[in-house]
Amino acid sequence: MTADSAVLAPELRAAPASEDSSLAWLVSDVLTITKRNLIAFTRVPEFLFFNSVQPIMFVLLFRYVFGGAIAISGPLGMYLKHHYVNYLMPGIFVQTVGFGAVSTSIGLAEDLQKGLIERFRALPMARSAVLAGRTMADFVRNIFVFVLMVAVGYAVGFRVQTNVGGFLAGAALVLAFAFTLSWGFAAIGLSAPNSETAQVMSFPILFPLIFASPAFVPVQDMPGWLQAFATRQPFGPVVEATRALMFGGPTATYVEQAVAWCGGLLVVLVPLAVWRYRRAGRSG
Amino acid sequence: MTEAIEAVELEKTFGATVRALDKVSFSVTAGTVFGLLGPNGAGKTTAVRILTTILVPDGGSARVLGHDVVHQAAQVRASIGLAGQYATVDENLTGRENLHMVSRLNHMSRASSAARATELLELFHLSDAGDRPLKTYSGGMRRRLDVAAALVARPAVLFLDEPTSGLDPQSRIDLWEMVEELVAVGTTVLLTTQYLEEADRLAQRIAVVDVGHIIAEGSPAELKAAMGATVLDVGMADSAAAAGVAALLAGMGAKAPAVVGNNVELPVDDGARAAMEALRLLDQHGVVPSHFSLREPSLDDVFLALTGRTTESDGDLAAGTAPEAQGGRGGRRRRRGTPSQATTGERT
Structure with missing residues (x-):
């Protein structure tokens, strides 16, 4: 046998591992795909850069262009000591992870388009690892972007009014919500014919959810019908709960609602994404 | 086995x-x-x-x-x-x-x-x-x-x-x-x-x-035997002239020559001998082809030999194929000889 043929020689492998070790392999597969996606982020620094520039511009826009004209009325104004930036930043955090979720849909649409998912399907790996690895990597990216936005917020005058515990609880809520959204946008990405379409499919969904919410202005000043929507869609309670955790005010109801939204959405969105994954690319 | x-x-x-x-x-x-x-x-x-x-x-x-x-x-x-x-x-x-x-x-x-x-x-x-x-x-x-x-x-x-x-x-x-x-x-x-x-x-x-x-x-040998080892390809100015040449060369090979566009294609077993004979025949009748070559059979020739049509024709299906499947796919490209162009993807 030559050196080449030793490298090429086939080998009949044992049957797939037992149940016990398949859980270990599931974890390993998820971590392998997560790592692959994280490496990809570092190889396209432009993506991460422009992904961060947009939320920073939103901070500057609302802080310095619109901020002066927005009056925070009601009991909240007192807690915020009339600083709009303190009102604004929790909204920005949630908005940032909201728009960031689009990259989950773009990433999966791209994998599908380029045939990578096809290759993964022919490998003896866990089926769910492609999705879990993508949402995990996006979770890590969201931590990075969140930290960046906190720093930007501090630079423009934002200060936590409660305590470290409240701030960390708010951060945990924002990131949990980000992870939840990722699964929804995974389903969108797997339903899109290509990554460009995945992107344009995502914005009309996000826009009303983000802007018809208490993210930038209090809902009391919206027309009644819009108020009803703004407080009954997931971004409403998540923004209010984050704001309450970081800046004070009654937290319990908002946090309960926000956690319920995250849990409820995960129960729906995870199976939806898995279903789209099973179907994706199989029609021709 | x-x-x-x-x-x-x-x-x-x-x-x-x-x-x-x-x-x-x-x-x-x-x-x-x-x-x-x-x-x-x-x-x-x-x-x-x-x-x-x-x-x-x-x-x-x-x-x-x-x-x-x-x-x-x-x-x-x-x-x-x-x-x-x-x-x-x-x-x-x-x-x-x-x-x-x-x-x-x-x-x-x-x-x-x-x-x-x-x-x-x-x-x-x-x-x-x-x-x-x-x-x-x-x-x-x-x-x-x-x-x-x-x-x-x-x-x-x-x-x-x-x-x-x-x-x-x-x-x-x-x-x-x-x-x-x-x-x-x-x-x-x-x-x-x-x-x-x-x-x-x-x-x-x-x-x-x-x-x-x-x-x-079948084996490659069996498939090639079915269509001749070499293809004699004679190009003419127009399809009418090509049809005339096809009639001229009709008796030469085991199979009838096919007219494809302005070309006459004839599968033959012994390329050199067939080329000499074809040139003699053309010369005798005063026919000057615009193109004359011997080449390896291509996928098109296999299709021609097996179905009586080339891969590009969409009508005139041979028996046993599914006409309804034809609708969705245009754009079959004609390929001959050595593959040189990049192919577009086939995902169906």
Whole structure:
């Protein structure tokens, strides 16, 4: 046998591992795909850069262009000591992870388009690892972007009014919500014919959810019908709960609602994404 | 002889009417290369996707190394390798990272994944490029890495879906030599191709596929015997002149000459002798062709010999093909001689 043929020689492998070790392999597969996606982020620094520039511009826009004209009325104004930036930043955090979720849909649409998912399907790996690895990597990216936005917020005058515990609880809520959204946008990405379409499919969904919410202005000043929507869609309670955790005010109801939204959405969105994954690319 | 792959009456329909596979059966003997030869849209890729557990067939069944592709998909995946017509590798990762990832997803240990990546990079002459992102690779390098990725787990059965479409001639020959080495050490290979030359060189058996049907199967020698070893190609100014030349040459070969556009094509067994005789005949009748050549038979010639039509004609179907499947696919391109142009993807 030559050196080449030793490298090429086939080998009949044992049957797939037992149940016990398949859980270990599931974890390993998820971590392998997560790592692959994280490496990809570092190889396209432009993506991460422009992904961060947009939320920073939103901070500057609302802080310095619109901020002066927005009056925070009601009991909240007192807690915020009339600083709009303190009102604004929790909204920005949630908005940032909201728009960031689009990259989950773009990433999966791209994998599908380029045939990578096809290759993964022919490998003896866990089926769910492609999705879990993508949402995990996006979770890590969201931590990075969140930290960046906190720093930007501090630079423009934002200060936590409660305590470290409240701030960390708010951060945990924002990131949990980000992870939840990722699964929804995974389903969108797997339903899109290509990554460009995945992107344009995502914005009309996000826009009303983000802007018809208490993210930038209090809902009391919206027309009644819009108020009803703004407080009954997931971004409403998540923004209010984050704001309450970081800046004070009654937290319990908002946090309960926000956690319920995250849990409820995960129960729906995870199976939806898995279903789209099973179907994706199989029609021709 | 053991059968490494057995496909029995595979059926797959996309949408309401596109019949990608219509009761396709074939088997591949272990340790041999089996070629699925056909034009774009013939159903070759669909067959590969079913055999590699990516798609579930609508009807029929298939086994790879005795494992059912639907009910024992995990066992099948553990023993196969797949290299697609698109180099399905991650262009943001380096060559080494790609191989490492595929090794880990094949559930190899970290240490053996790393060692395997190194030896495969070396074997495929990618050691120098191994730590560069794939974005910097040429098409040929990408394709080599794709094949390397298919080999990480030392598969007993390798699926190569149009492995050389779009490759330059040298990369094509390198890949052919690699396939020959793989077979020499006992790998079973299922190869799809649009190039008769490729199937002829690599495969022990060839099945010619057209609109979801196998229209001929045999050894390359048997298939070539059916159409003549060489094609005499005479080009004329217009189709009327071509028809005249066809009448002139009618008695020469075992088969009747075919008029394709302004060309007369005649399969012959002894090229040199036929050329001399044809030139004599043309000269006697004062006919000066615009083009006169001898060439290897192409996929078109196989189709012409088997169905009485070329791969580009969409009407006038031979009996036994599925007319309804024709609707969805235009754009069959005529290919002759050595493959030179990059092919567009066939995903149905």
